[in-house]
Amino acid sequence: DQQVKQNSPSLSVQEGRISILNCDYTNSMFDYFLWYKKYPAEGPTFLISISSIKDKNEDGRFTVFLNKSAKHLSLHIVPSQPGDSAVYFCAASARGSGGSNYKLTFGKGTLLTVNP
């Protein structure tokens, strides 16, 4: 049962254009969402997050949008740069479950390639 889904295994965009990475979730208890970027042979690097009380969060070139009714979030990268080429993971946690357990449930990732 995959609770976080990234249906596009890969995405290719031109440098300078917008990259849009999508993520869907099924567990309505999820209330905090994160995007991580991962290069080969390295650990995931935190990019940006959003709480379920918001529908948008922006940090420089990265913006995350959350549509709770559709259980969908997306990461927009504008403008895309060749250095953005990596695997992007969507992750979710259910903070409301209490305690200090904020385990993350990950999607399987989307490989973004930004072509010069």
Next chain:
Amino acid sequence: DSGVTQTPKHLITATGQRVTLRCSPRSGDLSVYWYQQSLDQGLQFLIQYYNGEERAKGNILERFSAQQFPDLHSELNLSSLELGDSALYFCASSGRDPRLETQYFGPGTRLLVL
């Protein structure tokens, strides 16, 4: 550099053996999480420790165990290894930031079971 360190970086061993993976969290972080990344399963949560106590368990096999020591470093012990245990094992930590939910990952340990 996330501030989370993991050793060793690579580990090659044989089926039936036992190995120990080590993780040092970022300074001041109290939570340590272990994740397994295999080719077909993606990143899967294994177990969490918070200030020395087990806090949550995920898809962790009975052959696997972990602990967090008083200095907050953690070890993941994998025993009776099988070929299918070959994977990347990541440690993450959180707890220093007010936003407790942000987990910072180490570089991982690549385990190959032959």
